[in-house]
Amino acid sequence: MTSLAQIIEEFFNHTWWSRHNQSMPDHSLTFLWSLSVSIKDFGALLGSLGVKCLADTFGRRNSILIVNALSVVGACLMFASKANESFEMLIVGRLVFGLFCGLVMSLNPLYIQEVSPTNLRGAFATLNQVSFATGILLGMVRIDVVHPDRDPVHCFTRYDFQHDFH
Secondary structure: OOOHHHHHHHHHHHHHHHHHOOOOOHHHHHHHHHHHHHHHHHHHHHHHHOHHHHHHHHOHHHHHHHHHHHHHHHHHHHHHHHHOOOHHHHHHHHHHHHHHHHHHHHHHHHHHHHHOOHHHHHHHHHHHHHHHHHHHHHHHHOHHHHOOOOOHHHHHHOOHHHHHOO
């Protein structure tokens, strides 16, 4: 069984080898892996800081539409990183996707509360978060549909990085 971590590390090593004609040092590989995993969360932190300005300037609905462009740009960068043999593109793509995540996870509840009837606002806002958490849980538990040879218990120990590539 090949884990996603092994696939990404092989990609890093292959890219490094094609540039420098030598294997990537272990400390560099560990650093790049750590950076590529954590950069999405850093992007989400930065994105969440820009929500107020964006929502006040463009409105909730238009802001969500604008922010969706970030998800497309981030996905394109991550997708193109393999063809261009550039782990930098992968890392920048994850940063951009993290910006999207931070913005949209804050804008969606604002928009839902803005458009829902007053007497149902709390229920709809709660349903948004419960649906999000349920989707993550189902994705982790039902990984056997995508990878039948994977142990379901192992799914709870996976890195967040793996969610983005499934």
